[in-house]
Amino acid sequence: MSHLLADRKPVVAVLTVGDAKRLFRGNKANLKDIVNTGTDLDFPVYVVTAKDLKLTAKRVRGYQYLAEEKTWYRHWFPLPDVVYNRVPLREDERKPSVRKKIEECIRHNSIQIYNPFFFNKRKLFEWLRKNRSTKALVPATKRMSGPQNLYAMLQIYERLYLKPESGKAGKGIMLLQYEPEQDKPFRLTIQGRKYRNIVYRTDRLNALWRRIKSETANAPYIMQEGIQLVSYKDRIFDLRVLVQKTGKGVWMVTGVGARLAGLKRITTHVPQGGSIESPEKLLNPVFGSEMTTIIMNRLKSNAVLIAKQIEKGSGHLLGEMSMDLGIDTNGDMWFFEANSKPMKFDEPQIRKKSLDRIFQYSQYLFQHPKN
Ligand SMILES: Nc1ncnc2c1ncn2[C@@H]1O[C@H](COP(=O)(O)OP(=O)(O)O)[C@@H](O)[C@H]1O
Ligand SMILES: [Mg+2]
Known part of the structure; x- marks a missing residue:
């Protein structure tokens, strides 16, 4: 480590689009x-758009926030040492001009960019299956390609979550159940807007498939073993874990929050009627305090294993991710997804720590130059 670099703070640019x-x-x-x-x-930190980040220029146009005037102002800044990618939408990140800029940063001989891309849901599961300890945490997952492969998977699991590969915030998620004792054994629950579910029943596979297709609008979907999540006052809940690299460059859990679903909802998102709770409050009544402590510790060590494996699988430099993990009625743990652009955690102690870690890790990167 160079002592000269240790004295200086890296210039950090937060990347977005105009x-x-x-x-x-x-x-x-x-x-x-x-x-x-x-x-x-x-x-020295500023927000920069992919377009304004011209890597061959001497200085770039960025934005800083002026607290007194409550406005963002545009100004010239030095080129960044570290780029923290916060491009908020997959559609924007996919644009060739934005992709190209991110790839230029990746290849640059001194600039370090972390979290260069969104994760694809299906790929995450591929990566996690390649390691014995993370493999045990992932529900069976396949690409949904047609009525036959859907039916075959439904015969094995009886409950399937159908999810868009590039989804977020519970949009487009469906629960498919097979109830052989019913006249209409296929039961599809579609998470409608706000507090409404739509339930569709049929006894015909073709009709079921047509209904599913009309919901998916040809977006690629995965089908996943449905986990029976634990519940609190008849509402299911799961856990959101924020994992970040520290000033030492190692993965650590910054905090764990719980999300309690709205009544009869199939996902726990706040915009879908869910609420924010403390994990212990929800776990204690189900498992007791001793077991709750064990579960929380296991959760943290699993989250770190998962983060390492995802970083390895992605082949890119990552500095943070959030994860959705579920606990089933046996106390077993399941991975649902990880997000490379974590939403802000509203729990104050998690929030503060998460912001500090962005810069602690940037400092670490700066002190450990590329190559
Ligand atoms: N296989 C599953 N079994 C049980 N519940 C699931 C499953 N997959 C997702 N869920 C529930 O749905 C929520 C959203 O799923 P997720 O994959 O995170 O989609 P999104 O990207 O929309 O957040 C999870 O947090 C969990 O509550
Ligand atoms: Mg999620």
């Missing part, structure tokens, strides 16, 4: 917190 109406895209409150945290810690 927006005609509102300067740039992304959760402004989040970006504001990030920039303010960096500034408080004496890091």
Whole structure:
């Protein structure tokens, strides 16, 4: 480690894309917190759009937040040492110009970019199946390709979650159940807007498939073994874990939150009627305090194993991710997804730590140059 570098703070650029109406895209409150945290810690930090980040220029146009005037202002900044990718939408990140810029950062001889891309849901499961300890945590998952492969999987598991490969916030998720004793054994629950579920029943596979197709609008979907999640007052819940690299460059759990589903909902998202709770409050009544402590510890060590394996699988430098993990009625743990653009955690102690870690890890990267 060079002592000269240790004395200087890296220039950190938070990457997003431009927006005609509102300067740039992304959760402004989040970006504001990030920039303010960096500034408080004496890091030169700014928000930059993929278009403005010209890697061959001497300086780039970026944005900083002016607290007194409550506005973002545009200014010239030095080229970054570290780029933290917060492009908020998959559609934007997929655009050739944005992709190209990210790839230029990856190949650059000194700039370090972390979390360069969104994860694809199906790939995550492929990566996690390649390691014995993470393999045990993933529900059986396959690409949904037609009525025959759906039917075959339904015969094995009886409950399947159908999810878009590039989904978020519970959009497009369906629960398919097979109840052989019923006249209409196929039961499809579609998570409608806000607090409504649509339940479709049929005894014909073809009709079921047509109904599913009309929901998926030809987007690629995965079908996944449905886990019987534990519940609290008849509502299912799961856990959101934030895992980040520290100032030492190692993965650690920053915090764990719980999300309690709305009544009869099939996912736990807050926009789908869910609420934020403390994990212990929900786990204690089901498992007792001793077992709850064991589960929480297991959860943290599993989350770190998962993060390492995802980073390895992705082949890119990662610095943080959030994960959705579920606990079933036997106390076993399951991985549902990981997100490379974690939403901000509203739990105050998690929030503060998560912001600090972005910069602690940036400092680590700066002290460990490429090659
Ligand atoms: N295989 C499954 N079994 C049981 N519940 C699931 C399963 N997959 C997803 N869920 C529930 O749905 C939620 C959303 O699933 P997730 O894959 O995270 O999609 P999204 O990207 O929309 O957040 C999970 O947090 C969990 O509550
Ligand atoms: Mg999720």
